[in-house]
Amino acid sequence: DGKYETIEDNIVRLLRFDDSPVWSAGRYRGVASKIDALFAIAGMITQHDLDRFFEAAEYVLSDSDPALELPEEDRWLAPLYGKKRDHSSAMREGICETLIILSVRGNNLFQSRLGIDVEDRVTALIRKLLIPLTLEKLLSHDHDLPHYAEAAPDEFLTIIEEDLRCSDPVVFGLLKPDSGSFWAPSSQTGLFWALECLAWNPKNLLRVSVILAQLSRQKIDNNRVNKPDDSLQNIFRSWIPQTAAPVSDRVKVLKKLTEDFPKIGWEICIKQIKPGHSVGHYSYRPRWRSDASGAGQVVTNGEIYKFTRKTLGFLIDWPSHDEKTLGDLVEYLQGMPIENQSKVWNLIDEWSRTAGEAAKAVLRERIRLFAFTQRGRQRKLEDATRDRAREAYDSLRPNDPVIRHSWLFANQYVPVSTEEIEKEGFNDNDQEADERxxxxxxxxxxxxxxxxGFKGVKDLLAPSGATDLIGRYTASCVTDVCSQSDFIQRCLSLDGELQSKAEWCLRGFLSAIGDDVCAEVINMVAKKLSVEESKRLFVCAPFNASTWRLLDDSSEDIRTGYWKDVVPYWKDQTPAELNELIDCLLEAHRPRAAFHVVCMNFKDIETSRLKRLLHDIATVNTEPAGQVGLDP
Structure with a gap:
């Protein structure tokens, strides 16, 4: 009669059996085996029963998620805001699983007796739930997408493929950085799990791989594990492939990826020959289809060798090598047989004949890091390998001094070359390394x-990640006041992408020429500059009283702009300087910046200033978020 009390009575009666077909846990009830239950009652199911089920399934699953009405960072708090679906997640999951079972088993049970193509009805329902595809639908059905994919594999892939053919695919809306909230769910997990689920079937491998490759073109800058390129790496990982496809099928699909998506195909191939230990992740597996049966575990050494040899062949025979691909091959050289290592060095020799100097310098530095640093020594390379590396390194030497020396200013820290210092027991952490x-x-x-001259410094700034060092070392070459004044003005004249780098270069330069000379030069140059240029000059000057006294003679606009934009830092300031900078930064409504400088010198801070500083930290909120953080 449909009453819940009757159902409860029946469940209680069935639970008394030793091998009960149902289970009960708290407020939830269910059958022990859905497939067994379906087979047991299949003969009693009518077309009307199936119609009612599909009608109920559409009604429940089409219910959109009201949590989407909240800001992304607050959606995990949806229950507190009363933003809950009308039907529980357990009911949705149960209906989804039934759809999968009907898709897999339904036609065998009902098609001949009732004349119903159950698989086709499941497919039609999945399409109706997702089409027309919108970002809201993808987010609303995120947890259900793996079930939809397992229920209607061909249809699900077709829907995603159709969307990716559009000029502005909807699925790209999922590929974005997370909100930063620890509890906020990832918006792309459901889609990637769905694709991983379908990749187990060899028939789907090519379609899934192409979709993931297309999604990989849009980089996701967050720390989530689930990214399209991660899913691809898991699928093709030689020693634990997350697909049931045999080696021959995987090789064919990978070959297709290298042709149509060379950057992505390269990254998959190069990871296969990486020497040393590696970590593999298991992909989402289908729950009701047998596509992953017996697959997804560590394979034999013979299978690993067969697959890696094929991928190595792709890498060696790459149609258009450059400094990046050749550098990757050098880095992973130890994962190759000797004959292939020789091929790599031959490729470098051939490529270097027509390569530009900047490209040569990039590859030359990667060879140096591979073979001639402390880490290179730890690799315990064969003498023959080191000799070939030395030959390639010497042959790639650029003639342009800027390009030749750019590696020294690429970063603050430079791993020293062990080849250049033949001293027993020497390592990168020794003082002699820094001196070298x-x-x-x-x-x-x-x-x-x-x-x-200055043009060389300017060219050196562009690729550098340590432009303050460039300025500091240039100070030893520019020693007279007129040349120093000219250097400062040239740095301030640079704009666009070089402006920030030039300003950091100027910081290093001014800090290296000495306070007395610095004050004299700044005073002379400032008179020739506009208000905006003068403010930038003072911001780059050393953060001390010498600079602040020069500001006293400047206009109010320059003084105000300086305290608003300067990057304050602690550097042996006197108690008087500390109290002065507090006053000036508080006047500029920057209490956190002031606290950041003086927090290690409370004993030198006048009490009333310290009280005001702490008060303003709690009450003034005009500083840009994240500009200056406070440690607990």
């Missing part, structure tokens, strides 16, 4: 300045 790099940098800047 310091000497190389001074010689490099001197050569660049002598040959190219």
């Amino acid at each position: 790099i310091d000497k190389l940098r001074r010689e490099a800047i001197t050569e660049i300045w002598d040959e190219r």
Whole structure:
């Protein structure tokens, strides 16, 4: 009669059996085996029963998620805001699983007796739930997408493929950084799990791989594990492939990826020959289809060898090598047989004949890091490998001094070359290593300045990640006041992408020429500059009282702009300087910036200022978020 009390009575009666077909846990009830239950009652199911089920399934699953009405960072709090679906997640999951079972088993049970193509009805329902595809639907059905894919594999892939053919695919809306909230769910997990689920079937491998490759073109800058390129790496990982496709099928699909998506195909291939230990993740597996049966575990060494040899062949025979691909091959050289290592060095020799100097310098530095640093020594390379590396390194030496020395200023820290210092027990952490790099940098800047002047420094800034060092070392080459004044004005004249780098270069330069000379030069240059240029000059000057006294003679606009934009830092300021900077930064409504400088010198802060500083930290909220953080 449909009453719940009657159902409860029947469940209680069935639970008394030793091998009960139902289970009960709290407020939830269910059958022990859905497939067994379906087979047991299949003969009693009518077309009307199936119609009612599909009608109920559409009604429940089409219910959109009201949590989407909240801001993304608050959606995990949806129950507190009363934003809940009318039907529980357990009911949705149960209906989804029934759809999968009907898709897999339904036609065998009902098609001949009732004349109903159950699989086709499941497919039609999935399409009706998702089409027309919108971002809201994808987000609303996120947890259900793996079930939909397992229920209607061909249809699900067709829907995604149709969307990706559009000029502005909807699925790209899922590929974005997360909100930063620890509890906020990832918006792309459901889609990737759905695709991983379908990749187990060899028939779907090519379609799934192409979709994931297309999605990989849009990089996701967050820390979530689930990304399209991660899913691809898991599928093709040689020692634990997350697909039931045999080696031959995987090789064919990978070959297709290297042709149609070369950057993505390269990354998959190169990871297969990486020497040393690696970590693999298991992909989402189908629950009701047998596509993953017996697959997804560590395979035999023979299968690993067969697959990696094929991928290595793809890498060696790559149609258009460049400094990046050749550098990757050098880095992973130890994962190759000897004959392939020789092929790599031959490829480098051939490529270098027509390559530009900048590209040569990039590859040259990767060879240096591979073979001639402390880490290279730990690799315990064969003498033959080191000899070939030395030959390639020497042959790639650029003639342009800027390009040749750019590796010294790529980053603050430079791994020293062990080849350059033959001393027993020497390592990168020794003081002598720092002295060696310091000497190389001074010689490099001197050569660049002598040959190219300011233009050489400007060219060196563009690729550098340590532009303050460039300014600091240039100070030793620019010693008279007129030349220093000219250097400062040239740095301030640079704009666009170089403006920020030039300002950091200027910071290093001004900090290196000494306070007395610095004050004299700044005072002379500031008179020739506009208000905006003068403010930028003072912001780059050392953060101390010497600079602040020069500001006293400047206009109010320059003084106000300075305290608003300066990056304050602690550097042996006197108690008087600390109290002065507090007053000025508080006047500029920057209490967190002031606290950041003085927090290690409370004993030197006048009490009333310290009280005001702490008060303003709690009450003033005008500083840009994330500009200056406070430690607990």
